[in-house]
Amino acid sequence: MFGLVFAISFWTLALVTTSFWFSTPWILLHLYFTYNRSANKTRRDDALKSLGVSSTNRRLVGFFHPYCNAGGGGERVLWAAVAALQRNEPEVISVVYSGDVDTSKEEIIEKVKTRFGITLDPSKIIFVFLRLRGLLDAATWPYFTLLGQSIGSMYLVWEAMTKLIPDLYIDTMGYAFTFHVVNWVAHVPVGTYVHYPTISTDMLGGVKNHKRWHTSLDTISSSYILSSARLVYYRLFMYYYSLSLRSASFLIVNSSWTKDHVDSILQHTDPFIDFIHLCNPVLLALYFLTTYNKNPITSSQVIYPPCDTREMVSFPLKERERVIVSVAQFRPGKDHATQLYALHELIKAHPEYGKTGTTGKTAVKLVLIGGCRNEEDASRVSELKMLAKELGLEDRVEFFVNASYSDMLEWLRKASIGMNTMVEEHFGINIVEYMAAGVIPVVHASGGPLKDIVVPYDGKPTGYHAQTPGEFAEALHTALSLDAEEDLAIRERARAWAVMKFSQEEFEKGWDCSGWKKLIRN
Incomplete structure (x- = not known):
């Protein structure tokens, strides 16, 4: 009986304390989010006017791709998707969130044509340039790189949503932790095309077995204590990465290998971290704020990247x-x-x-x-x-x-x-x-x-x-x-x-059936 009374008293005190310290900043954030969404109408109108079009019947599909000018395979997927939208959805305007602040819209479009042979219509694309892309560089985070880059991506997408909110947000680089920020700040559907999981069960297994690879240090791999600490870090990261992926409205992957890994992540559970949530009111509140009223995704869809084979x-x-x-x-x-x-x-x-x-x-x-x-x-x-x-x-x-x-x-x-x-x-x-x-x-x-x-x-x-x-x-x-x-x-x-x-045609068939159209037309 004493234990029950103590438990009830503890939780009552904890909840009161939590509500005092947690609810006030959350209310302020909610007011800020509301203001930002109301101010977005003016930003949206200005962006469309810069293209010479009105906002009537126009829908904005945002692509979060800070390295859009890099010229790799991931960028080909991005520009193939944008080109498909321009051809097949004339009322849709693509918004590309780019960190290439030293490059102009015209230069990027010209490089897309030169590098990939993809011709884009500049009147159907808006570039939103983000200033602090350096937060995504691995060199910026010599320690706790995964966590640092994820926090950096959340800040960067915050900047993006304060400049222009789309009607649909699609991450095409693999920054799953941006989904929560978009949900909080913008209240728009979220989708993703995953080229490579940020963390995988193989990585967890590698840490357990003290495996060394090009992103790890000998001092950590050879130390039982440091490897154990890193395992806890990876377990926490995997847990929240899984929550992030499940919060998307649609989830596309680029191969069966990626699908196997991502699907295993979607099914990932960790009773130890679940227990931590139950014991900590703040974490429990954050957990429900992140996952409440969601229909979590349980599997991914494979759409192979396009290759323009015609030439x-x-x-x-x-x-x-x-x-x-x-x-x-x-x-x-x-x-x-x-x-x-x-x-x-x-x-x-x-x-x-x-x-x-x-x-x-x-x-x-x-x-x-x-x-x-x-x-x-x-x-x-x-x-x-x-x-x-x-x-x-x-x-x-x-x-x-x-x-x-x-x-x-x-x-x-x-x-x-x-x-x-x-x-x-x-x-x-x-x-x-x-x-x-x-x-x-x-x-x-x-x-x-x-x-x-x-x-x-x-x-x-x-x-x-x-x-x-x-x-x-x-x-x-x-x-x-x-x-x-x-x-x-x-x-x-x-x-x-x-x-x-x-082929490009096979990619477009898959892209059209991925579910994004249903979201943009709601």
Whole structure:
């Protein structure tokens, strides 16, 4: 009896204290949100007037993509979606929330055309430029990077919603924690296209097993205490990440690999954190404020990223040069170093590839084509050039940084092999481009390239998989030494599969059926 009286007394005191300290700032925030939404009508009218249109019957679809000018596969998805809206929904205006404050609207649209071959109508798109995109950079958060970037994304979307509120908000970069801010500030439906989960059950397992990867430190991985603390941190992050994803109105993913991971996150529970919520009135109140009156999503929908194969399928399949091409942003996860080591192993095992032979066959060349987002990426390119020199490959490797779309197409037109070495690549739109162009893919045996893209067609191979530099070297040798008949056959199969499964038309069909139209018309 005493315990029951104590428990009731404790909770009564806790709730009174909580209501005093918690309700006042929440009321002030509610008043601010209400003011911001009322002021949005003027901002909306001004934005539409800048396009020369009235607000009558116009609906705004907002895309949160702070790195919209980066030129990668994620950006292709963004601009393909915007282009589809412009073609198929003439009354819809796209709003792109960008952090490219030093770039103009005209420059971004021109780069989209140059890099992706996508033409946009400037009269149907509004850019909202955000000032503090640096809060999303990993370098800004050397410790607790996931948490720091998530907090940074919440601040950035707050800035976005104070500049212009759309009728539908779509995150196309993977910042799920922005959903709560949009719900609180704007009261509009939220959707997302997930390229790669921010955290996964594999990461949790890696921490439990003291696994080291390129984002972790040896001192943490080798320490039981530090690894245990990081595990608690990851468990908390996973719990709230799962809540965030479930709060979306629709959830699209780019591959079956991503779907498997995201669906497991959607089903994720943690009794320990549930218990913490029950014991802490503040957390319990925040939990209900975040999840109340929601119909949580329990599974995701796969819509493969688009690849504009129309020009690539015209490339000839015969008489290709002995060029290995790599198209990927110069980011750490892309693991360009493995490509250099693979080429080194190839020439070491088969010296004939390192020089022009008496048969007239030229030496093998590796061409690295990719975008640089910032100084860190540019520094990475310099390091790769130094590595190529150390391996004696400076004459066999060429770098094309921020190359134009036409230049990339020219290399795909004449290359024999396309290489991708990223471990657990979530999809790999560059690999689809290889296949559509008739380039034989040699890719890492994991993720989307293994499960979705480089798969048998009519029961026969469309490319090769590898894991280590030695395995990549052997796969490259196999592809380079095919006889003419099999060489042509594998290129034909790869192209047929890419065109059938990953075209712009297939993407637009999926996009139209994803559920966003129902939300925008409510």
